[in-house]
Amino acid sequence: MEGNQTGAMTNTVVAEKAKTLLxxxxxxxxxxxxxxxxxxxxxxxxxxxxxVCFFLRDQEDLYxxxxxxxxxxxxxxxxxTFTVVYHLASIPYNRQLTLKVxxxxxxxxxxxxxxxxxxxxxxxxxxxEREAFDLMGVFxxxxxxxxxxxxxxxxxxxxxxxxxxEAETYHGIAIK
Amino acid sequence: xxxxTAINTDTNRYQQALRAYEARLQAIGSExxxxxxxxxxxxxxxxxxxxxxxxxxxxxxxxxxxxxLHRCFEKHAESMNYGKTIPFTDRxxxxxxMNNSHAFVMGVERMLGIxxxxxxxxxxxxxxxxxxxxxxxxxxxxxxxxxxxGAFTPFMWCFRDREHIMNMLEWASxxxxxxxxxxxxxxxxxxxVGFEERCREFVDYFKPKLVELDELLTTNQIFxxxxxxxxxxxxxxxxxxxxxxxxxxxxxIRWDLRRADxxxxxxxxxxxxxxxxxxxxxxxxxxxxxxxxxxxIRESVKIVEQCxxxxxxxxxxxxxFDPRALVPKxxxxxxxxxxxxxxxxxxxxxxxxxxxxxxxxxxxVKARGxxxxxxxxxxELAKGVLIADLIAILGSIDIVLGEVDR
Numbered sequence: 001m002e003g004n005q006t007g008a009m010t011n012t013v014v015a016e017k018a019k020t021l022l023x024x025x026x027x028x029x030x031x032x033x034x035x036x037x038x039x040x041x042x043x044x045x046x047x048x049x050x051x052v053c054f055f056l057r058d059q060e061d062l063y064x065x066x067x068x069x070x071x072x073x074x075x076x077x078x079x080x081t082f083t084v085v086y087h088l089a090s091i092p093y094n095r096q097l098t099l100k101v102x103x104x105x106x107x108x109x110x111x112x113x114x115x116x117x118x119x120x121x122x123x124x125x126x127x128x129e130r131e132a133f134d135l136m137g138v139f140x141x142x143x144x145x146x147x148x149x150x151x152x153x154x155x156x157x158x159x160x161x162x163x164x165x166e167a168e169t170y171h172g173i174a175i176k
Numbered sequence: 177x178x179x180x181t182a183i184n185t186d187t188n189r190y191q192q193a194l195r196a197y198e199a200r201l202q203a204i205g206s207e208x209x210x211x212x213x214x215x216x217x218x219x220x221x222x223x224x225x226x227x228x229x230x231x232x233x234x235x236x237x238x239x240x241x242x243x244x245l246h247r248c249f250e251k252h253a254e255s256m257n258y259g260k261t262i263p264f265t266d267r268x269x270x271x272x273x274m275n276n277s278h279a280f281v282m283g284v285e286r287m288l289g290i291x292x293x294x295x296x297x298x299x300x301x302x303x304x305x306x307x308x309x310x311x312x313x314x315x316x317x318x319x320x321x322x323x324x325x326g327a328f329t330p331f332m333w334c335f336r337d338r339e340h341i342m343n344m345l346e347w348a349s350x351x352x353x354x355x356x357x358x359x360x361x362x363x364x365x366x367x368x369v370g371f372e373e374r375c376r377e378f379v380d381y382f383k384p385k386l387v388e389l390d391e392l393l394t395t396n397q398i399f400x401x402x403x404x405x406x407x408x409x410x411x412x413x414x415x416x417x418x419x420x421x422x423x424x425x426x427x428x429i430r431w432d433l434r435r436a437d438x439x440x441x442x443x444x445x446x447x448x449x450x451x452x453x454x455x456x457x458x459x460x461x462x463x464x465x466x467x468x469x470x471x472x473i474r475e476s477v478k479i480v481e482q483c484x485x486x487x488x489x490x491x492x493x494x495x496x497f498d499p500r501a502l503v504p505k506x507x508x509x510x511x512x513x514x515x516x517x518x519x520x521x522x523x524x525x526x527x528x529x530x531x532x533x534x535x536x537x538x539x540x541v542k543a544r545g546x547x548x549x550x551x552x553x554x555x556e557l558a559k560g561v562l563i564a565d566l567i568a569i570l571g572s573i574d575i576v577l578g579e580v581d582r
Contacts, residue, residue, distance in 0.1 A: 037512050038286065065415050068517060071528045071542035085528065087515045087544075091415060091429065094436050098515065112190065124418030127552045135250070139190060146193045150243035150581060153194055159251060160540075 014095045015040040018062060025055055032102075041085070041098035046115050049101060050142075053121040056088065056097070064088040064097055067122035070129060072136035074162045080104060082113045084138060107163060109137070117143035135160040197239070207231050211563075215244050219324045219567045222577030224551075226570075228563070235566050238558040240551065245581040253541035258284050258360055258507045261541070266354040268545060269579040271316055274309040274345070275520045277358040278302055282439060283516030283527045284360045287509050290502060297491040298362050298499055299441045304375070304483040305345060305357065307476040311382075312341040313521035314469045314476075317574040321466060322393060324571035325402045330393055337385055340378050347371065361502035372488050379481055386477070390470055403466060404457030407557045407569035411460065417556065418549035421523025423573065426452035426468045427460035433519040445482050447475040462572035469574070507536045522546040522574060545579035 019031050019042055026048060033043040044052060056064045068087040075081045086099040103113035117140035119125040129140040130149040137158030140146055148155060157164055168176055201210060209230050215223040223244035229237040249268060253261045258280075265280045266273035285291040319334030342352050347368055349357035357364045393399050409419070411427040424431055432449040434442040450471030452464030487493075509531040517526040523546030530540040550573050558566050 038514050041513075067418055068524065069515065069526050069528060069542065069544040071540070073530055073540045073542075076539075085513070087526070087528065091431050096515075122418065123416045123556075124549055124552070127548065143193070145197070146190075147197060148194075150246045152243070159248070 011038075011096060011098075012036070012040050014097055015042060018042065018056065018097055021059060021062060022052060022055070026052065035100075039096070039098050041100045043100045043102060046101050046103065049116045050118060050121065053086075053099075053118045056099075057121055062090065062097075063092055064090045064095075066091050067118075067124040067128075068096075070125060070132060072132035072138045072160070074136060074160065075102075077107070077163050080106070082136065082138060084115050084132065086118070103138070107161070109157065112137050112139040114139045114141055116141050117146075119143055134158075137161060201227075204229060208236065213566075215241075219571065221320065221571070221575055222580075224575070224577055224580070226554075226566075228566070230563065233562050233564075235558050235561050235563055238555045238566070240554060242551075242577075243581050245577045247582065249543055249582040250541055253543075254538055257536040258538070262359065263354065263356045265543075266356060267578055268543060268582055269313075269520060269522060269525070269547065269576045270353055271576055272309050272313040272521045273353060273355050274302075274305045274358060275313075275518070276525060277356070278306050278440075279516060279518035279520070279525045280527055281358050281360050282518060283514055283529055284507060284509075286516065287512060287514050287529060287531060288360075288504065288507065290361060290504075293502060294361070295497075295499075295501075296441070297487065297493075297497060300483050300487050300491055301363060301367055301499075302358055303441055303445070304480060304487065305348065305355075307479045307483070308341050308345060308375075310521045311473050311476045311480075312338045312345075314473050315341075317469050317521075318389070318393070318466065321571040321574070322399075325399070325568050327393065327396075327399060330389060333385070333389055333392070337382060340381070344371065344375060344378065347374075359500070359503050360507060361500075361504055363499035366493060366497060366499050367487070369493075372484050375480065376484055379477060379484070383477065386470075386473060394467065394470065400456050400463060402568055403462035403572070406457075406462045406565050407561070407572060408458045409460040409553065409557060413553070413556065414460070417553040419523065419553055420546050420549065421520065422465055422468045422472065423523060423550045423553075425450065426464040428452050428454075433517055433524060437517065439518060445479050447479050450475065462568050465572040465574075508534055509536075517544075520546050522576065522579070523550060543582055545582060547573075547575040547577075547579045548582075551575050551580055 022030050031042050032045055035041050056062050066089040068089050071085045073083045075083055082103045082105055084101045088097045101115055103115060105113040117129055119129060129143055130146060132138045133146050134148040134150055135158060211228045211230055213228060214220040214225040225241040227239040228235050249264055252264050262277045265276040268276050315334040315338040319331040322330035345355060346352045349355035409427050411429050414424050414427045428451050430449050430451050435449055450468050452459055452468055456463055511531060511533040513530045515526055515528045517524050525546055526544035528542040529538050532539045557569050
């Protein structure tokens with residue numbers, strides 16, 4: 001519980017600090033937008049994501065050495081975007097930081113939203129990105145082994161998308 | 177026509193990794209052999225399939241295949257309200273259902289802003305049942321680990337003691353393994369009358385049994401020679417792969433979310449966080465992972481005792497106590513997102529919620545299972561080991577496939 005961490009920085013302060021250091025290193029436009037709420041998040045531009053993540057991991061005042069989770073979110077058919085959310089944690093400082101990357105996409109199955117893979121920064125990302133590719137259809141550029149992970153290799157479509165239609169048959173077997 | 181070619185190239189790009197994987201299997205050398213282990217192999221603790229590329233007795237590469245137990249948890253969770261999703265969380269790590277629902281419920285309560293209003297008695301009951309469930313989960317981890325490497329007795333002893341916990345939790349919730357006991361804002365029911373006494377009897381019974389179990393395995397020379405210096409996981413690798421829980425602590429990192437986040441009533445309780453020491457081998461080997469679990473059972477017993485003390489003392493049951501008093505009729509959240517994490521027996525269990533305005537159905541729920549991340553380090557740990565040691569390494573990770581596949 002954030003309120004219980006005596007002496008620890010609140011999420012808002014951590015996000016502000018990270019934003020200051022990032023803009024100092026990469027320039028003003030690296031953080032596209034920041035959001036408030038229970039867990040403030042920094043929206044990043046996808047182009048330099050890997051550099052930013054290396055910086056967040058190795059900079060000694062930040063030291064986000066632990067990647068908790070990568071979640072791909074379908075913002076809805078009307079919004080026309082997907083969001084990839086990274087939850088980072090720093091074990092020595094006991095802090096948390098949320099990063100988001102928003103990707104505009106037309107939802108065509110042959111045109112997946114593309115984001116650079118951070119599996120070189122945190123190996124946790126390897127399987128998380130495979131899962132996001134498998135279920136949400138986000139393509140991670142530079143991933144060493146981006147195969148489907150939970151569904152069979154010949155599965156069609158990405159089931160966690162809001163416009164996903166369940167198939168009538170699978171290998172000629174009626175499944176409805 | 178030009179457009180068609182563009183489409184084909186892109187779709188090919190999505191299939192590239194699959195082709196590379198197939199080519200890798202085609203291109204094995206004449207000395208190499210591909211062995212399938214699982215999905216129906218007793219030592220894979222469920223339906224995990226491992227493809228081993230071996231050279232004689234040496235494992236050169238491990239390719240895990242998951243998904244045999246995929247039950248679309250995330251898709252289910254975004255089609256029904258929060259209360260109805262709790263039974264689905266029970267089925268993720270089905271050996272520690274209480275801990276799963278506790279984490280899920282905590283997330284929803286924080287989004288509603290009611291987490292500070294939950295009565296102390298409810299919180300203590302939650303911690304009590306969670307710690308009992310943690311003991312049960314670790315008993316399975318230790319028992320089946322023994323059986324993986326050829327020791328049959330610990331398995332019988334662990335299951336005998338675990339059965340007492342299962343019976344108690346069944347008494348409280350009505351179900352043996354999948355409880356649906358912890359609800360948003362409260363509990364299904366108060367503890368049954370006499371539960372505290374029976375639980376205390378269990379603690380008195382269990383303490384000497386734990387010493388026996390410890391003596392049977394911990395210093396057993398055969399056990400040590402099978403586990404010491406095997407599957408060594410250095411701390412920096414563990415962190416980089418997102419390992420958590422006993423996996424991470426066995427590598428010497430004192431990181432326990434019960435202490436780091438201080439959620440629920442854990443700050444009021446006195447317990448230690450055991451870490452690996454490399455006592456009989458190298459820091460972060462299989463023996464350390466086993467030992468951390470044994471020590472954690474001891475700490476959980478301490479927590480259970482303290483909870484019982486308070487639940488029969490200052491927070492005694494009263495006739496007018498209603499554990500459902502704060503259970504909301506309808507969970508109405510704001511549009512927001514929240515990532516909640518909690519210490520499961522296997523490690524960091526996280527739920528990421530994206531909620532909608534004025535709706536009791538979440539827009540998106542992502543579950544981060546600790547076993548999923550702990551298992552992802554296996555190909556790294558299993559490089560160049562003997563096939564027999566692979567079993568020892570896999571057992572020491574303590575995975576539950578219900579949570580890996582969700």
